[in-house]
Amino acid sequence: MKHAFLLALNLCLAAAACARPDTVYVTHGAAHTPRVELADGHAIESRPMRGDTLTAGGVCFVRLPRLRLVLCIGQSNMAGRGLMDAGAADTLRSVYLFNGDGFERAAEPMNRYSTVRKELGMQRVGPVGSFAARYAEVTGAPVGVVVNARGGSSIDEWLPGSETDYLAKAVERIRAAGDWGDVAAVLWHQGEADSAHPERYEAKLRRLVGILRTELGNPSLPVVFGEIAHWNWTNRVEGTAPFNAMLRSLRIPHTACVSAEGLAPMKDETDPHFSAASQRELGRRYAEALLKLR
Incomplete structure (x- = not known):
């Protein structure tokens, strides 16, 4: 290493x-x-x-040496909505971003090359950069991130049978990067669109994980998913607590759940998006969770 x-x-x-x-x-x-x-x-x-x-x-x-490829998918917090700041201009040591044709030095916004994203101006600071920097630092291996998130998407839109089937587009994207290295993991941050119905989510997430592992040819492929914001931006009495409790309770082999405890909103507590600083902390938590799955 x-x-x-x-x-x-x-x-x-x-x-x-x-x-x-x-x-x-x-x-x-x-x-x-x-x-x-x-x-x-x-x-x-x-x-x-x-x-x-x-x-x-x-x-x-x-x-480049052979990269550890990580597919990063989900909705807006994975796409990145943290305000672009001075740190966002930095390129990251030993971290490379897939641009569709090959890899380049990674810098924010990481979701700019997504094939399913919303307009470019909405893509800002997310968890991918800090995740990859920490993962590369600890493992001593160069990391290639393939980011293909879509703000506002529900989990149904990621599954086969939907008109969008964003998951198929994500699989196509990571396969296009296959000559550059081996797929090390998938990061999934999504749930804001589904937070009112945690009882329906577990089966869908299990299906999503299963499809990814089948399509990428690795039944033990590590998948790390993250809690959504803890503050109550939902206008429901119960807020996001039941949804996050469901995520924490999942027992899917070779997966881990990342806590969002202590993270702060981008704007205020009516906003489900994390601030730039909190996005970077979230990314480091993703890295630590993946390192424990190795």
Whole structure:
């Protein structure tokens, strides 16, 4: 693990030292660089990739080691609604974000490349960045996050039989990233749209987990899900307590539930969304939960 961490770190430093304007990452097994279209209409043609870095036409090509891929799905808190702040501009060491064609250095908003998202301006700070940074730090392995969340979605919209079937789109997305590494886990943060009916949710979540494991070919694939906000934004007397109690009580093999205790709202207690600081804390809790499932 230490060797993998140092390799990823050295590759990142090599990328930073290369000529601008761009850095293009290539898979660990790539024999050639991809063809790159330039803004002026010209292109950098593919050429042999004999080492871990190659500079051509002002573009630095960097070969990444094999990534630990993590699929991050759910509704708005996974998509990220925390206000963009100074920390959101940072790229994350040893963390890469899937953009549909390949991976790039990860920075907020992490859900910007989602194939099912709402408008780009709604995508802000979520838990994915802090999760991946902590997970990479502890494991010493580079992390590739595939983020495909949809704000406002119910769990029914994620399951087969719905018109949307967001889960199929998420599976398609993580498969598209398959040449870059192996799927290490799925993070699921959703439930605000279903919080009034916790009694209906367990069977649906079990089904969702089962589909993911079947489609991704791993019956023990770790899945971590998180509680929704503890404050009562629902206008129901019972608030979110029954829903969160249901999540905590679930006993699905190779899964874990992350607490939202002590987290703060983005705006006020009429808002189900976590603040940027709380999103980052939530992400670190996701990482710690996944590390215990290893």
